[in-house]
Amino acid sequence: MSHTHNLTSTKCAKCGACTVVCPVYQRTGKESYTARGRLHLFITLRKKTRSRAYGDILSKCLLCGACADVCPRGIDVPSIIRQTRCDFPRLAGPLHFKKLLTKKALASPHILDSLGTLQKNLLSGIPRESGLRKLLPFPEIAKGNEAANVLSLSDYKNTANAQISYFTGCMARYLSPTISSSTIHLTEKATGAYPAVPPGQTCCGLASYSSGDTEEAKKLARRNITAFSDSHLPILTSCASCYTHLRGYSDLLADDPDWAERAEDFAKRVCEFSSFFLSRIDQLSFSHTPSSPRIFYHDPCHLRFGLQKILIAPRRLITIASGSSPLELPHGPQCCGHGGLFSLAQPNLSQQILDPLLDEVSELSALQVVTTCSGCLMQLMRGTGKKASSIRVEHLSILLNRFLE
């Protein structure tokens, strides 16, 4: 994850490998949205930076990393886009204000607290069977689950025997606390003790970072590093996007002499959800029925691309827990089109990327879709809700808990 780029030194071979994998190019057919096209435009438009074309290139990218993953020259176009968004935040999309609000809300626990309560109150008057609930992205509330509430971190302070600490991420803490309670329950089974859940933790900062607000991202990183500095325990997170971003704190704060070493120590402690529970599989016992539960596992882009691809661990875990291998798409994993703030800035394009994925999942006759990324979860829940699909979408921790003995 590099933070400095010199565009004139990026030697694109124009080989086109990036065009094949770009979800935006696949839907639009426009060369200007491939990594190759974006690089070309970045260089030719430099003098007229505030043009609409420039804003368009900045906005219509998921930062999925697929292009960087296949580029033979090692050109990291997502990082170039992120860095350029930093210089021109107002060009990053037509819904900039909404994105800004989302970013601010994620960085402020008290705003999220209020949003959760507001949603719950608003929905209390809507009948449980109403399709309106299905249109809402937040799962607990959409199901009319009154037990849904913000996870109380103070319940997990007294964890003298903890073997691991837990970074919840915003969705598992505020919007879908069943994810955090399921993860805590699994951790207790796998390690023999509750995890430590440091109360000072906050948003990982990915939304700020992706929108180009590096200063805010650094501020949030420092708060999290401080929150987890009471112990040297490994740090488990149930969100794939948080995982990738927390691991990147060492790069984010590399130039800060006061924080670089602490950030590096922190990043080394971060563990990915599936890999952690697979490593403790001997401590977990599952019971399952002989019939296949027809589970489809959705690969979050953050685990599919980049240096450490985590593709096998979640599949192994599902196979062991459910007794059946997860279903696979005929052409391999596909992006869901969420891309963090991309889905807010480019809702139509985001839907066009999501639709074919949902169609393929339906063709598999899947009954359940599981994943570990909060963004993918919200996108898939919204998509299946809109189609009134009966496919259940949930976090892997909830599925694993159901199969626990």
Ligand code: SF4
């Ligand atoms: S894969 Fe890399 S070198 Fe090839 S066209 Fe795309 S950006 Fe250029």
Ligand code: SF4
């Ligand atoms: S990061 Fe993804 S969406 Fe953006 S140019 Fe690369 S492949 Fe396309």
